[in-house]
Amino acid sequence: MGRYSIKELEKLSGIKAHTIRIWEKRHRLVSPQRTQTNIRYYTDEDLKKIINVSVLNNHGVKISRIVGLSLADLNQKVSELSETNNTIEIHIDQLVLAMIDLEEEKFEKILSNLILKFGFERTIVEIVYPFLEKIGVLWLTNNISPAQEHFISNLIRQKLIVAIDGLPLAPKSAPKILLFLPENELHELALLFYYYLAKQHGLRTYYLGQTVPHKDLKSVYDEHQPALLVTSLTSGPSPKILPSYLARLSQDFAAAKILVSGSALKKGRVESYPNITTFSNALNFKELISN
Numbered sequence: 245m246g247r248y249s250i251k252e253l254e255k256l257s258g259i260k261a262h263t264i265r266i267w268e269k270r271h272r273l274v275s276p277q278r279t280q281t282n283i284r285y286y287t288d289e290d291l292k293k294i295i296n297v298s299v300l301n302n303h304g305v306k307i308s309r310i311v312g313l314s315l316a317d318l319n320q321k322v323s324e325l326s327e328t329n330n331t332i333e334i335h336i337d338q339l340v341l342a343m344i345d346l347e348e349e350k351f352e353k354i355l356s357n358l359i360l361k362f363g364f365e366r367t368i369v370e371i372v373y374p375f376l377e378k379i380g381v382l383w384l385t386n387n388i389s390p391a392q393e394h395f396i397s398n399l400i401r402q403k404l405i406v407a408i409d410g411l412p413l414a415p416k417s418a419p420k421i422l423l424f425l426p427e428n429e430l431h432e433l434a435l436l437f438y439y440y441l442a443k444q445h446g447l448r449t450y451y452l453g454q455t456v457p458h459k460d461l462k463s464v465y466d467e468h469q470p471a472l473l474v475t476s477l478t479s480g481p482s483p484k485i486l487p488s489y490l491a492r493l494s495q496d497f498a499a500a501k502i503l504v505s506g507s508a509l510k511k512g513r514v515e516s517y518p519n520i521t522t523f524s525n526a527l528n529f530k531e532l533i534s535n
Contacts, residue, residue: 246344247285250276256291256340256378257298258333264294271311273297288344295337296322303329326354330361332370339375343396351399364407365444368437369526372400376433397433404436411440414448420470421533424452424461426489431478434505438474438529445533447472462496472533473497476506483512494520503532 250261257264267273274293276284286294293315299322300310313321326334335358342351358367379396421442423435432454439451450468452461465473473493481489486508493502494517502520509522523529 246288246291248287248291249285253286253291253294257294257337258302259294259298267297267307267311271307273307273311292341292344293318295341299325299334299337302333303331327357332374335371336375336378339371339396340378343379343392346392346395348395348399351396355399355403359403364403365441368404373525400433401436404433404440408436408440408443411443414443414446416448418446418448419472420448420450420468421472421474422450422452422461422465422468422470423474424456425454425475426477426481427455427457428480429476429478430454431476431506434476434478434526435474437526438476438505441526441530442474442533445530447533458492458496465497465500469499471500473500473502474529475502475504477504477508478506480508481512483508486512487515490514490517490520494518503529505529 248256250264253259253264254261264274268275274286274290276286276290278284296318297307297310300318301307303325305321310318322334322338326338335354338354339351341347342354355367355372358371362370379393423439423442425432425435435451435453439449443449448470450464450470452464475493477486490504493504498519500519502517503523504520505523505525505528514522521532523532
């Protein structure tokens, strides 16, 4: 069971901590627990309730009316709103709620409906990415378990793989792109989406996936001579090792253009290399492969 501070509730629900405290006192909306050292915290149930209250309140329902709803009625009204409203934040919140309870059928249904409604690419960029950023808050505060992380990652991964398989193979004459993650890097979702975009763009793709030894990467590169290499650095390399890792990539694949993204870039010093370009998101990636 998760334990959340009021600031974490604020980040995840979008409701200011000051407002949550007012709702506690005036309407007894939630009742925080206390640790043995008298520190206030909130539970998974509190988080789910605050998120649902936030959804209704942001869509014009007064708090005085919301507090009179039973929990079942509250959930029902939010579910009905999410089916008829195209506001992105509602769908992100619904994915968070399904993840907290490990509700695979609900998560799958929401994701499938969003893809039908908005299209695959828009769903990933506008809903799944922001959802994963919210999940990042849970991960940093130890309020998401490895089981929950694997649960959501695998469901999203399945959708990406199905979408990739549905795209035609590019002809052998098309420009080549090689996508990989370095050794010990397991966070694959961003790279899979770049794979989808590259294949959709008509590039000849070579996808190596997770934790690729450098010698194997060099072997594939030497055989196929791709014009582009793409990687995403999330859990590593460490800030201390990052400069030497990028220097090695630049030197060993001097004839290729190397595109690098990921949160690890923000933690370390990134020097300029003539054949390395860093990018921050999928829209940047689309521009780079178009050019």
